[in-house]
Amino acid sequence: MRLNLLLKIPFFIFLTLFISSCTKSTDVIYFGKTNKSEFGSRTESLEPVIQKNDLLSISVSSLNPEASEIFNVNSTNTIRSANASNSVSPVTGYLVSQEGYIQFPMLGKIKAVGLTKKTLKERIENELIARKLLIEPIVDIRYLNYKVSVLGEVAHPSVLTVPNEKLTLLEALGLAGDLTIYASRNNVLLIREEEGTKKLVRIDLTTDELFTSPYYYLKSNDIIYVEPNKTKIASTGLVRQWLPLVISSLTLVVVSIDRLTR
Structure with a gap:
């Protein structure tokens, strides 16, 4: 009788922990x-405005591909980008400076902070036309970071x-x-x-x-x-609270069984 009672102690402890961790x-x-x-x-x-330290990909095309080529030279601004698979790779583009500008070929410094991609696109296209650098330019801008x-x-x-x-x-x-x-x-x-x-x-x-x-x-x-959720918090607390008692109970069971079977 005493042996059966001792053997049931771990079961009741486990049952208490299991019930307390149930959730709807x-x-x-x-x-x-x-x-x-x-x-x-x-x-x-949903289009966000450009902020400091944004890294932008800017490509330019026109009726004259050779004339457009100079504007598509990769920028020297590079960051390292991590994706969902935790792989890291370098990303090259136009980095928006702390002053809010990008340095664009032939056009020099262009303010980008506070603008949407559409507004910056139109500004670059208008500058290329105004300075007679390209005819009917098309600018495409994407975020890289x-x-x-x-x-x-x-x-x-x-x-x-x-x-x-x-x-x-x-x-x-x-x-x-x-x-x-x-x-x-x-x-x-x-x-x-x-x-x-x-x-x-x-x-x-x-x-x-x-x-x-x-x-x-x-x-x-x-x-x-x-x-x-509360279940994990509660179960974590219960494990820390009951683990010493579980170990002590199991030790008591083993010792008791050993003595009763002698």
Whole structure:
């Protein structure tokens, strides 16, 4: 009788830990609290303005390919870029200086900070025409360091550098390997800096609020932090609290069995 009781001690301890770590299925399902099937798209422009230290790819074409060639010489400004697979590679382009300018062939210093890509494109095209350097030039500008950081309870926390400048929060989480089972889906933190001010926004992924939120689409340098849920915090605390007791109980069981079987 005494032996059976001693053998059951570890079982009761395990059962207590298991019950305390249980969580509701609605807490781990995306958008489980919504019944709507259609959401309107937001119409405002998603194009960000150019900031200091942005790295831009600028290509120029025209009716005269030979005359355009001088404007497509790779810039000497190079940074190292990390992508979702954690590989690192050098990226070459036009670096926006701390004063807010880029140094462009034949045109010299051009102010870029505070402009959208479209505005800078038009400015370069107009300058090329005004100075009679090219006829009907076409300028294409892309960001080379468009990056988003995903931290916390995701499979692969990382800094994501993506060529597509229209990235959603869900796509970013997907590139980071998705949320873990211990992620707090109703309290995802988005950190965004605009005009020198940092904004902290909480997003609930168990409802449909994300689809109508201005934060559905991410901007360069956004930071996503996924907090651990109460289950993980509680289980971590319980493990630290109960582990010495479990070890002591198992030791007691082994000693008791040894004595009873003599």
